[in-house]
Structure formats: structure tokens, C-alpha cells
Amino acid sequence: MTAETKNRRVTAADVAKSLGISRATVGFVLNNTRGQTISEATRQRVIAEAERLGYRPHTAAQALARGRSRIILLALPNWPIEHSLGRHVAEASRVLEEAGYSLVTYTLHEREAVRPLWEALDPDAVMGLLPFSERDVASMRASGISTIIPDPSYEPMAWQTGPSIVAGPELQVKHLAGLGHRRIAFAAPDDARLAAIIEARFSVVRDNTTKLGLDAPDYRRINLHDSSTRPAVRQWLENRVTGVVAYNDETAAAVAAAAVREGISVPGELAIIGHDDNPWAELFVPSLSTIRLDIEGLGRQIAMTALNAIHGEVVPAEDPALIAALIRREST
Amino acid sequence: MTAETKNRRVTAADVAKSLGISRATVGFVLNNTRGQTISEATRQRVIAEAERLGYRPHTAAQALARGRSRIILLALPNWPIEHSLGRHVAEASRVLEEAGYSLVTYTLHEREAVRPLWEALDPDAVMGLLPFSERDVASMRASGISTIIPDPSYEPMAWQTGPSIVAGPELQVKHLAGLGHRRIAFAAPDDARLAAIIEARFSVVRDNTTKLGLDAPDYRRINLHDSSTRPAVRQWLENRVTGVVAYNDETAAAVAAAAVREGISVPGELAIIGHDDNPWAELFVPSLSTIRLDIEGLGRQIAMTALNAIHGEVVPAEDPALIAALIRREST
DNA sequence: TTCAAAAGCTAGCACGCGCTAGCGATGTAG
DNA sequence: CTACATCGCTAGCGCGTGCTAGCTTTTGAA
Known part of the structure; x- marks a missing residue:
């Protein structure tokens, strides 16, 4: 292996030299530069030689140029x-x-x-x-x-009314209302990073309960990783809440777990719906209803x-x- | 706003020109180039001027050079x-x-x-x-x-014996053995992408059951998202399995859910331990034992x-x- | 046949930076 | 005072690419 070939990357100049043409021509061919006419024969030779030598454009140089x-x-x-x-x-x-x-x-x-x-x-x-x-x-x-x-x-604040924010909560409320629930709670994790988006979703929930003539939602923030969810669930039942809209599936799971541990039947005494279609939601006992967004879209x-x-x-x-x-x- | 200042990024040449010095000097200062002596006065002037003009090196040009x-x-x-x-x-x-x-x-x-x-x-x-x-x-x-x-x-194949692969399964088996379980199962999701790492973990489980004098592990792959886990759980009970080592917490949840639905008590009739310390594991009913790795490490x-x-x-x-x-x- | 237009190509600058070779000025030893 | 090293700095090349200006050759119409 000569010093020439050792460890040096293949450049457009190498392709040009190997074909005995100018570097500009190589560039025109590989970039399909508009406004430049290149004969089909030359075009093919360049493409073939670039392929043969394993030429890859140096992205840093491209970015610079x-x-x-x-x-x-x-x-x-x-x-x-x-x-x-x-x-x-x-x-x-x-x-x-x-x-x-x-x-x-x-x-x-x-x-x-x-x-x-x-x-x-x-x-x-x-x-x-x-x-x-x-x-x-x-x-x-x-x-x-x-x-x-x-x-x-x-x-x-425009994002707060975007469809990816609004569509889910609206569907959650309509679903519970359709099942006959009149008094709904909203549960969200007690995480400061999520505060803005939680507020946005909650306001959609509130608007929809109003629109459907339901009672005002009972909004509580809960810590998912201690036992503080259980008193919240008890409170909801005392307040005659029968359906819980959760910010996400993890919150829904925490609420469902607390209900089960309190001996409250789900969905008999308390219905719960999550959001995001997390794979864990299906594994939970009871399995959790949820909202699936068109993520690819x-x-x-x-x-x-x-x-x-x-x-x-x-x-x-x-x-x-x-x-x-x-x-x-x-x-x- | 002149055409000069419009939308053009600040370069090292701008800093140099503004100070009436050469571009090389600017480079030497900002890169702390070794083997170059620059007077402290000049150094400070360059740093201050670069800051004042908001100079940011062009990374593509740096990468190229x-x-x-x-x-x-x-x-x-x-x-x-x-x-x-x-x-x-x-x-x-x-x-x-x-x-x-x-x-x-x-x-x-x-x-x-x-x-x-x-x-x-x-x-x-x-x-x-x-x-x-x-x-x-x-x-x-x-x-x-x-x-x-x-x-x-x-x-x-060296990665298969790395501590991040080996430590967890070893601990899982030791934990169950310590609780008196003699016949252990290994559960893994039926996901082709995970095949290699599952095999690696399973072989650690097998080695450790052997070392501890336990029965050979009953290895089953399960689909987490249909009901096929339930027959697997029944089979384990028929085979007198009392403890399940799961590949991860999600698998552990699927096994636990299937057991609950089959009326099998957890951990009374079947103990289950997961892996990864997924936040959902704590929310599950029953909450799932698991392995936490030193992720930051x-x-x-x-x-x-x-x-x-x-x-x-x-x-x-x-x-x-x-x-x-x-x-x-x-x-x- | 003539000559403008088009085709097909090349020389060479610009992009912003790192860095070597080298310059004049200053200090230091003989 | 001279020789020489060191300090502090600058001119300018090279990195690999995009692309403009311009050159030579071919084409085609008058």
C-alpha cells in the first residue's frame, strides 16, 4: 500500500484525475447541476468511476462551500x-x-x-x-x-390549540360522557416540566365538559411514585366522581392501581381513560382505555x-x- | 442595515480586521495554540472583541481544516x-x-x-x-x-459477557434462589430484534441455576400483546415452576397480568422479577421486583x-x- | 462558406479555518 | 558592538467542494 492510497479519503479530484477530466465536470455530474450540459458518455463515465473508487462527498466541505x-x-x-x-x-x-x-x-x-x-x-x-x-x-x-x-x-401560545393537543382530551371527555358519566375528574402527574402541556390539555377538558353540560372537572395533580394517589381517589369518590380523564397512560395506571388497592371497582365505580397508547396500558389489570394519535402523520x-x-x-x-x-x- | 452586516456570519477575519491584526493571531488566541507566544494584551483584546462581535467558529470549516x-x-x-x-x-x-x-x-x-x-x-x-x-x-x-x-x-461475541449483560440476570436468579425457589422459568418477549441479547441473558440465567444447584430453567418466549401468555403461565405451574425471571419489566408485567387473570396468586404461587427498573413496574398491581443498573456509570x-x-x-x-x-x- | 449560437468542458476563486514558514523587533551573551 | 536566540506577529497555503466566467469545439441556419 503506497503512501498515496493509505488512509486518504477519495475526493472528487481523485475521480477527475483518474478520468483525465476536470474536477468541475465531476462536480456538475454528481450534483446534477442545472444549466450545465454534460454529454451522456461523460456523465456515465463519471458516475461509474466515482462508484468504483468509492467516492463520498466530504460533507463538511460541502457545508462550507x-x-x-x-x-x-x-x-x-x-x-x-x-x-x-x-x-x-x-x-x-x-x-x-x-x-x-x-x-x-x-x-x-x-x-x-x-x-x-x-x-x-x-x-x-x-x-x-x-x-x-x-x-x-x-x-x-x-x-x-x-x-x-x-x-x-x-x-x-398557538401550539396550545393545535390538533395534537386538542384532539385527545376532547375524545376522552366525549367517551366518558357517552358512557353516561356526568362528573369527571382530570388527573395529571406532578411534574413541573409538563406543567404547560398539562394546563393546555386540562383547558380542553374543561371546555368540553362545559359544552356537554357536565359538571366542572375535579382537577388533581398526583405524584405517581408514592401512595399519595389513594387519598385523591377516595376524595373523588366522595365527590361523586365516576370517570377520570388522565393526562397520560402512566397517570391512568397510577389512578387504577390506587383504586384497586382501595377496593374500588374499575370501571364499575370509577372509569379511567389514559392517553398515548403506551404498550403498558394493555398489560395492566384492568387493561386501560386510551387515546392513540396518528404519530406517523x-x-x-x-x-x-x-x-x-x-x-x-x-x-x-x-x-x-x-x-x-x-x-x-x-x-x- | 448595510449589505455588509446583513445576514453574514461573523468570522475570525472580521474579528481580526476590527482589531487591525492578522487572522492568524486571532486563531492562535482562540485555539490556545501551543508553541505560539502571544502577548497577554493582544490575547485579551482578541477575546473581548470576539465576544463583542458574537463570533462563533464555523464548525464545518473547522472540520474541513x-x-x-x-x-x-x-x-x-x-x-x-x-x-x-x-x-x-x-x-x-x-x-x-x-x-x-x-x-x-x-x-x-x-x-x-x-x-x-x-x-x-x-x-x-x-x-x-x-x-x-x-x-x-x-x-x-x-x-x-x-x-x-x-x-x-x-x-x-465479547459483549455477551460484559457486566451490563451479566450482572442483572445473575442477581435475578440469586434473589429467587434466596427466597427458596428451586424451579425457575425464564420469560422473554417474542421479538426478533432482541433475540441476541435475550440469548445472552438466558445463558447467564442457565449458568447460575446450574451453579446454585437449581433445576434447569424453563425458557419460554411470549407475545406480550395477545393472550398467549396465559397458557404459558399454566404450563409453568403444571411443571412446578414457582419463580419467573423475566427479560425485562414489560415481560414481567405480561406474566403477572396473565397470572392474575388465571387466578394464580403473585407471589404466593408464582414469584416474578423483571429487569430495568421501568417506572411502570412500580405502578403495577402487584408492584414488580426488578433490577436497576448503574445507568450513569x-x-x-x-x-x-x-x-x-x-x-x-x-x-x-x-x-x-x-x-x-x-x-x-x-x-x- | 460564414458566423452566431449552443454544447461541452476547464481554470480558478470563494467558503472559513488551522497552521507552517518566516519576518522584524527586542533581549542577551560574548 | 556584534551574533544570535527569543518574542510577537503576519503572509499565505491547504482542506474539498460549489460554482462562475470563459474557452474551445460543434452545430445549424443564412
Whole structure:
């Protein structure tokens, strides 16, 4: 093995030299540069030679030359990660890859990173499931990120009325009302990180109970990992609550467990419905009714949003009708 | 706003020009280049001006110039994501950041990506929790990745005897044996993706039952999401099995649910222990005994391994004694 | 046959940075 | 005072790519 071939990566110049043509031509062929005419013969020779030599473009050099990295960063909240998130990301990633972009996911930690990932990766866009903090937005701007989703200049509370927030709670309430429940409780975990989204969901629950003429919901926050749920359940029964809308399946499980330990029959005396279709919900005894969102659809949605924002191309906006489906099981 | 300042990122040249010094000096100061003497006065002026202008080095240009990206890619398997993975990654990320590296996580999908992430990011190293497939390794080599962990040239089966695999099952068996169980079953989900690691854990269980003089374990794979677990549980009772070692907490939950539905008392007639300390395990009725691994320790471990591999510096190898702890609850 | 237009290609700059070679000024030893 | 080392700094190349300006050759219509 000569020094020439040792450990040096194959560049476009190598391909050009090997064919006795200019490097520019190689670039035109491999990028399908518009406005350039290349003979079919040359085109084929370049493609074949690049393949033969195992040429891979150096992404750092590409990013430097064209000023765009073709990387999109998706920041995930520091919540207990929901099971479905993987599918969500996978679908978004698939769509973006088709468009030539790479999706990188990233969990926001409370500890402030010396060098946040958007600075290290120089992505074309940063996306989040919820609006970013002002500090994060400032940091992104300083790093030269121009595309931020959700756009910080928009109304920061707009996400609270998005279909992915609203559809589930609405279905939960309608389901319980349809079963004849008149007095409903709302249960949420006592986790500060979730406060904003819990409030958003609860307000949907409240609006829907009002609309359906039910009593005002009895809202309680519970600690999932001690025994404090049991007094909450007793209180609900004293208050003649017969149905519980839980923020998520884990909360529903905690409520169901407390009820069982209190000798309260589920769903006989207390019906419970969760949210997210966590695989554990089916394993629970009694199995937990829940809401399943169209996760893949949401993934596609966010990918489209990103592409749209980056190069203002008109991407056919997919029907935002995210179908939230009721999964009925033993707990209601 | 002039055309000059509009949307153009601040470069080291801007800082230099603004101070009337050369770009090289700016580079030397900001990189603390060894072997270069810079007067303290100049040094401070450069640092202050860079701060004032909001200079951020262009990572793509850095990567191109020095041939290293200071990015490390951690590939996660396409399994149902374990709850603890987040903490694992967070700790590894923290350690690597201190060393000036950025950790990017990545979920391997079965669908073969047109352009795998290691090609798009050009990382200095790619790490995985399990060995990579030959196809993936070849793809990495072609993309110029020289550091791959676990090293493909090593014995690919070595991971099966690593402490993070062995410690849990050993503790599970010892716990049940300590409670007087003589005939033990091993339950695992019927998921092809998990086959290798399940086999590895099972062989640890088998070895330990042998060592302790117990009967050979009754190994069954179950589908967690239909009712097929119930006949398996009945069979175990007929075979005089009194304790079940589950691959993970979800499997333990499925077994416990099946037992409850069959009218079998847990742990009276059948004791069950899971693995991973999933938060749901505590919510279950009966609450599930389980194994908790030192996730942060594992995260630190993998970060150190990466740093070690990249620049053969002698990193003080942390004590690999990953403490697997028994969490005892109602199910045993 | 002539000559403009188009096809097919190349030379070379720009992107922002790391870093080597080397320059003048200053200090120090003989 | 001279020789020489050190300090403090600068000019400028190279990293691999995208892409513009422009060159030569071919085409095709008048």
C-alpha cells in the first residue's frame, strides 16, 4: 500500500484525475447541476468511476462551500420520553431524507450546555415540539440559525390549540360522557416540566365538559411514585366522581392501581381513560382505555413544515386532520 | 442595515480586521495554540472583541481544516426504547462535552438509509451498544470512519459477557434462589430484534441455576400483546415452576397480568422479577421486583471508551464495577 | 462558406479555518 | 558592538467542494 492510497479519503479530484477530466465536470455530474450540459458518455463515465473508487462527498466541505449543511435538528423535551416518539422521529426522518436532509434528534437538558448541539452541527433548521426558551432562541440566532420552528416571532401560545393537543382530551371527555358519566375528574402527574402541556390539555377538558353540560372537572395533580394517589381517589369518590380523564397512560395506571388497592371497582365505580397508547396500558389489570394519535402523520407534518420553512417551496400541506383514535379497553 | 452586516456570519477575519491584526493571531488566541507566544494584551483584546462581535467558529470549516469534526455518533438499537436510555445518553454527553466533543444519538432503522447519518455528519467515532452489522461497518469504512466501537476486529461475541449483560440476570436468579425457589422459568418477549441479547441473558440465567444447584430453567418466549401468555403461565405451574425471571419489566408485567387473570396468586404461587427498573413496574398491581443498573456509570464508561479510542490518550479507566441493584417489591 | 449560437468542458476563486514558514523587533551573551 | 536566540506577529497555503466566467469545439441556419 503506497503512501498515496493509505488512509486518504477519495475526493472528487481523485475521480477527475483518474478520468483525465476536470474536477468541475465531476462536480456538475454528481450534483446534477442545472444549466450545465454534460454529454451522456461523460456523465456515465463519471458516475461509474466515482462508484468504483468509492467516492463520498466530504460533507463538511460541502457545508462550507454552499453555506448549508442539509442537517435539521429536532429538539425533544426533557420529559419522560413517550413510547411513540420513536415512530414519530422515524417517519419525519424518512420524509426529510427523501428531500436530501438528515434529521438529528437531541434532548434538551436543563443543565446549560457549553456548546449546544445547534452550534456544533450548524443545522439549516432547528425544530422543537414546543416553543423554545428565549435563551435558547438567542443562542440559536447567535449561531447563525435562521430557521426556527415553532417560529419565535409567532404567538408563543398557538401550539396550545393545535390538533395534537386538542384532539385527545376532547375524545376522552366525549367517551366518558357517552358512557353516561356526568362528573369527571382530570388527573395529571406532578411534574413541573409538563406543567404547560398539562394546563393546555386540562383547558380542553374543561371546555368540553362545559359544552356537554357536565359538571366542572375535579382537577388533581398526583405524584405517581408514592401512595399519595389513594387519598385523591377516595376524595373523588366522595365527590361523586365516576370517570377520570388522565393526562397520560402512566397517570391512568397510577389512578387504577390506587383504586384497586382501595377496593374500588374499575370501571364499575370509577372509569379511567389514559392517553398515548403506551404498550403498558394493555398489560395492566384492568387493561386501560386510551387515546392513540396518528404519530406517523405528525412526523410527516413536522418534516413538511421544516422543508417548507427552509426553502420557501410550496410543499403540498398535508391534511392536518390528525386522527386521534379511541382505544377502548377494560377500564371504561 | 448595510449589505455588509446583513445576514453574514461573523468570522475570525472580521474579528481580526476590527482589531487591525492578522487572522492568524486571532486563531492562535482562540485555539490556545501551543508553541505560539502571544502577548497577554493582544490575547485579551482578541477575546473581548470576539465576544463583542458574537463570533462563533464555523464548525464545518473547522472540520474541513483539521480533518476532525469533534462529533461522536452513538447508534441506538431499534428496540423498544428503554426508559433509562435517556439518562445513559445524558451522562455520556456530559462527559464528552467536557472533552470538547458533541454526542449525537441515532436510532438504527431496519430500512437502509440512502445516506446513513455517519456519512452526513462525518463523526470522529461511531459507537453502538452492540456490535454493528458487517454492512454497516463497511458503510462506515467507506465514509472514512476509522474509529468504531465496539471494534469490529475484536471478537464480536465479547459483549455477551460484559457486566451490563451479566450482572442483572445473575442477581435475578440469586434473589429467587434466596427466597427458596428451586424451579425457575425464564420469560422473554417474542421479538426478533432482541433475540441476541435475550440469548445472552438466558445463558447467564442457565449458568447460575446450574451453579446454585437449581433445576434447569424453563425458557419460554411470549407475545406480550395477545393472550398467549396465559397458557404459558399454566404450563409453568403444571411443571412446578414457582419463580419467573423475566427479560425485562414489560415481560414481567405480561406474566403477572396473565397470572392474575388465571387466578394464580403473585407471589404466593408464582414469584416474578423483571429487569430495568421501568417506572411502570412500580405502578403495577402487584408492584414488580426488578433490577436497576448503574445507568450513569454505563454512560460515563462509554464516553471514556470513545475518548480513549479517538486519541490514544491514557484515560483513567473507571472502575467497571457496574452495580446492578435489586429492587424488591410485591411480586417476589 | 460564414458566423452566431449552443454544447461541452476547464481554470480558478470563494467558503472559513488551522497552521507552517518566516519576518522584524527586542533581549542577551560574548 | 556584534551574533544570535527569543518574542510577537503576519503572509499565505491547504482542506474539498460549489460554482462562475470563459474557452474551445460543434452545430445549424443564412
